[in-house]
Amino acid sequence: xxxxxxxxxxxxxxxxxxxxxxxxxxxxxxxxxxxxxxxxxxxxxxxxxxxxxxxxxxxxxxxxxxxxxxxxxxxxxxxxxxxxxxxxxxxxxxxxxxxxxxxxxxxxxxxxxxxxxxxxxxxxxxxxxxxxxxxxxxxxxxxxxxxxxxxxxxxxxxxxxxxxxxxxx
Amino acid sequence: xxxxxxxxxxxxxxxxxxxxxxxxxxxxxxxxxxxxxxxxxxxxxxxxxxxxxxxxxxxxxxxxxxxxxxxxxxxxxxxxxxxxxxxxxxxxxxxxxxxxxxxxxxxxxxxxxxxxxxxxxxxxxxxxxxxxxxxxxxxxxxxxxxxxxxxxxxxxxxxxxxxxxxxxxxxxxxxxxxxxxxxxxxxxxxxxxxxxxxxxxxxxxxxxxxxxxxxxxxxxxxxxxxxxxxxxxxxxxxxxxxxxxxxxxxxxxxxxxxxxxxxxxxxxxxxxxxxxxxxxxxxxxxxxxxxxxxxxxxxxxxxxxxxxxxxxxxxxxxxxxxxxxxxxxxxxxxxxxxxxxxxxxxxxxxxxxxxxxxxxxxxxxxxxxxxxxxxxxxxxxxxxxxxxxxxxxxxxxxxxxxxxxxxxxxxxxxxxxxxxxxxxxxxxxxxxxxxxxxxxxxxxxxxxxxxxxxxxxxxxxxxxxxxxxxxxxxxxxxx
Numbered sequence: 085x086x087x088x089x090x091x092x093x094x095x096x097x098x099x100x101x102x103x104x105x106x107x108x109x110x111x112x113x114x115x116x117x118x119x120x121x122x123x124x125x126x127x128x129x130x131x132x133x134x135x136x137x138x139x140x141x142x143x144x145x146x147x148x149x150x151x152x153x154x155x156x157x158x159x160x161x162x163x164x165x166x167x168x169x170x171x172x173x174x175x176x177x178x179x180x181x182x183x184x185x186x187x188x189x190x191x192x193x194x195x196x197x198x199x200x201x202x203x204x205x206x207x208x209x210x211x212x213x214x215x216x217x218x219x220x221x222x223x224x225x226x227x228x229x230x231x232x233x234x235x236x237x238x239x240x241x242x243x244x245x246x247x248x249x250x251x252x253x
Numbered sequence: 254x255x256x257x258x259x260x261x262x263x264x265x266x267x268x269x270x271x272x273x274x275x276x277x278x279x280x281x282x283x284x285x286x287x288x289x290x291x292x293x294x295x296x297x298x299x300x301x302x303x304x305x306x307x308x309x310x311x312x313x314x315x316x317x318x319x320x321x322x323x324x325x326x327x328x329x330x331x332x333x334x335x336x337x338x339x340x341x342x343x344x345x346x347x348x349x350x351x352x353x354x355x356x357x358x359x360x361x362x363x364x365x366x367x368x369x370x371x372x373x374x375x376x377x378x379x380x381x382x383x384x385x386x387x388x389x390x391x392x393x394x395x396x397x398x399x400x401x402x403x404x405x406x407x408x409x410x411x412x413x414x415x416x417x418x419x420x421x422x423x424x425x426x427x428x429x430x431x432x433x434x435x436x437x438x439x440x441x442x443x444x445x446x447x448x449x450x451x452x453x454x455x456x457x458x459x460x461x462x463x464x465x466x467x468x469x470x471x472x473x474x475x476x477x478x479x480x481x482x483x484x485x486x487x488x489x490x491x492x493x494x495x496x497x498x499x500x501x502x503x504x505x506x507x508x509x510x511x512x513x514x515x516x517x518x519x520x521x522x523x524x525x526x527x528x529x530x531x532x533x534x535x536x537x538x539x540x541x542x543x544x545x546x547x548x549x550x551x552x553x554x555x556x557x558x559x560x561x562x563x564x565x566x567x568x569x570x571x572x573x574x575x576x577x578x579x580x581x582x583x584x585x586x587x588x589x590x591x592x593x594x595x596x597x598x599x600x601x602x603x604x605x606x607x608x609x610x611x612x613x614x615x616x617x618x619x620x621x622x623x624x625x626x627x628x629x630x631x632x633x634x635x636x637x638x639x640x641x642x643x644x645x646x647x648x649x650x651x652x653x654x655x656x657x658x659x660x661x662x663x664x665x666x667x668x669x670x671x672x673x674x675x676x677x678x679x680x681x682x683x684x685x686x687x688x689x690x691x692x693x694x695x696x697x698x699x700x701x702x703x704x705x706x707x708x709x710x711x712x713x714x715x716x717x718x719x720x721x722x723x724x725x726x727x728x729x730x731x732x
Binding site: 224225226227228229231232233234235236238239240242243244245246247 | 268271272276315316318319354356359360363364366367370376378379382383385386389390392393396397399408
């Protein structure tokens with residue numbers, strides 16, 4: 085078996101396992117940590133698919149910045165007794181489980197009907213996933229939207245300061 | 254690099270004025286709201302003038318990312334004028350509510366720049382950035398009265414639902430990209446026309462999701478529930494701006510996007526179904542908007558439902574899919590912007606702190622206490638109801654003709670019926686103002702610069718109704 089496929093399978097199993105842990109752990113910090121592990125597994129998946137840039141961004145943005153925020157909020161909220169967080173409404177969880185099961189059946193049927201098999205990776209994949217090629221496209225063809233995003237971030241920054249500041253006047 | 258500097262000027266100037274100079278001014282000049290206000294007004298005036306100068310200079314710039322001139326420039330002018338009129342009305346209103354903060358004007362101009370991106374977009378990525386820039390500015394502006402629980406509720410509701418709708422829009426764009434392998438409008442159009450995509454199901458799903466995302470932005474049924482709560486809770490001038498310029502921007506994006514995704518007589522099989530689905534959405538939107546408006550006792554809420562109903566009328570132009578239909582949308586949007594803005598601004602002048610003076614009963618006998626305001630309000634109500642000789646009549650007429658010409662007679666019949674329903678509550682307010690006695694003592698109002706807004710809005714409402722050809726003659730440059 086190919087090394088690529090082996091690694092992909094390993095990361096895939098890891099991703100599913102950590103995702104399950106995220107929703108089943110009652111302790112919010114343990115749940116958040118499982119989510120970190122999940123993000124790392126996903127970035128591993130991207131790496132095996134030759135998308136280096138996306139993998140790096142996944143670690144930097146999700147596993148890094150966003151998870152730090154999540155953990156901080158969990159600690160600031162001081163949730164205390166986890167048992168109080170237990171969901172009372174059973175109808176909601178039953179519906180959720182049902183829909184998830186339905187979705188799983190659907191995926192399995194589709195996969196059985198159309199076995200995808202293993203395709204050889206496109207030779208282009210090696211070049212388009214690199215930081216270099218993404219940077220080049222971003223600063224040439226997509227220069228306009230790239231610059232526009234800076235304005236978007238500016239508006240979001242001003243907005244969050246205005247809404248959160250204690251004394252504006 | 255294909256950059257046409259002259260044609261890109263409106264977009265570039267508003268960016269530099271906002272992100273380059275405006276921020277520096279605000280960082281170093283403290284407590285000088287007059288200066289910031291004047292600066293942003295002149296920014297919008299300069300942008301509007303540049304857009305007018307580049308009107309005839311059509312083409313593509315920035316490597317085909319954005320269009321220049323034509324309908325984009327027309328919408329730029331509309332957004333800038335609406336922005337200026339809103340700022341003029343906002344200053345006295347915010348001072349009265351004691352929450353005039355410089356950043357209100359910053360966010361207003363950033364919302365305008367987002368709308369301009371939407372109107373100029375020739376690529377799905379640009380469209381997305383524009384939608385987000387406008388929406389994020391709106392979320393903050395909706396929550397600008399930070400001590401009012403209603404304002405906070407409006408901002409939070411708008412933010413959560415808006416983020417959800419953006420998810421639909423982006424997912425739709427991703428599926429369109431996946432099935433056509435292109436993000437620019439020209440390539441997508443050719444693939445849709447030829448019907449050569451290998452994944453027709455994905456394309457149909459993508460178009461549906463994009464329609465859902467855009468229908469949320471224009472507040473069409475069944476994605477309209479946010480509108481009454483948000484327009485009621487937000488500061489009144491913000492509601493005025495969101496329900497006029499915001500809707501115009503959403504349609505300025507809707508028209509090119511659906512000319513591309515839903516070309517009449519295309520090879521793709523979903524087009525007929527999509528057209529029918531949008532027709533049904535339009536019909537239900539008008540009925541739901543107008544029937545709900547009848548039951549309202551709060552003027553802001555009534556205007557919010559009326560804006561939902563107008564989204565339905567405007568969708569008729571998208572359904573027709575013809576150039577005449579699109580021109581009718583542009584005409585009606587322009588007319589609607591002035592009459593709706595005028596009505597909201599009158600509400601903002603009469604409003605008192607803590608959401609006071611907003612009920613229908615508060616407007617009783619307004620013709621005796623505030624004869625000028627009552628007269629203008631009556632005019633805007635007549636125009637919104639579509640009664641000649643005001644602008645609303647001609648807009649509706651053009652939309653109905655476009656729908657009939659493309660074979661949607663049943664939709665036009667529903668539109669006429671719902672217009673008749675709308676007369677009930679629009680004229681209900683007029684009757685209340687003119688044929689009831691005032692309750693209690695009237696209070697003094699000081700419109701300040703908002704008087705200018707009202708004057709301009711009223712002038713355009715009459716002008717577009719009496720001389721519609723002024724605007725129609727501009728449309729020849731669009732295609």
